[in-house]
Amino acid sequence: MQDSNENRNRACGAQIGLGQMTDGCAQAQAPERVVHAEVKINAIEDFESVCRHVIRDMGKATRLGWNGRGMHIEVQWPDKHSKMGKPYMFITNANGERTPWVPSQGDLFARDWALLPQNYVYNPF
Secondary structure (H helix, E strand, O other), X not given: OHHHHHHHHHHHHHHOOOOEEEXXXXXXXXXXXXXXXXXXXXXXXXXXHHHHHHHHXXXXXXEOOOOOOOOEEEXXXXXXXXXXXXXEEEEEOOOOOEEEOOOOHXXXXXXXXXXXXXXXXXXXX
């Protein structure tokens, strides 16, 4: 079981656009510099755990089944300068664009969710 989780973690790392994975260490290339970062990705299975991580812990999550690199969801908590009055989930797509998000039936019952670190930032450029 542990080997399968390890494989899922590495597959997730490759899926979310962290670049080449080597022993859990991702290498991301920027236009004028190379950044080496170790990122721990916790593979989980159910949407309930995703909600707990994203809403309560203000984290981010992704699915192995999504087609674009870097796609992930998180929650926007409005402040006094926000146009929205209530919190909402949004998705960041492969181009780095954000849009409000509501899970599909497939997302709700998927078993390929993975948590991302709170400081995860995907830069498609």
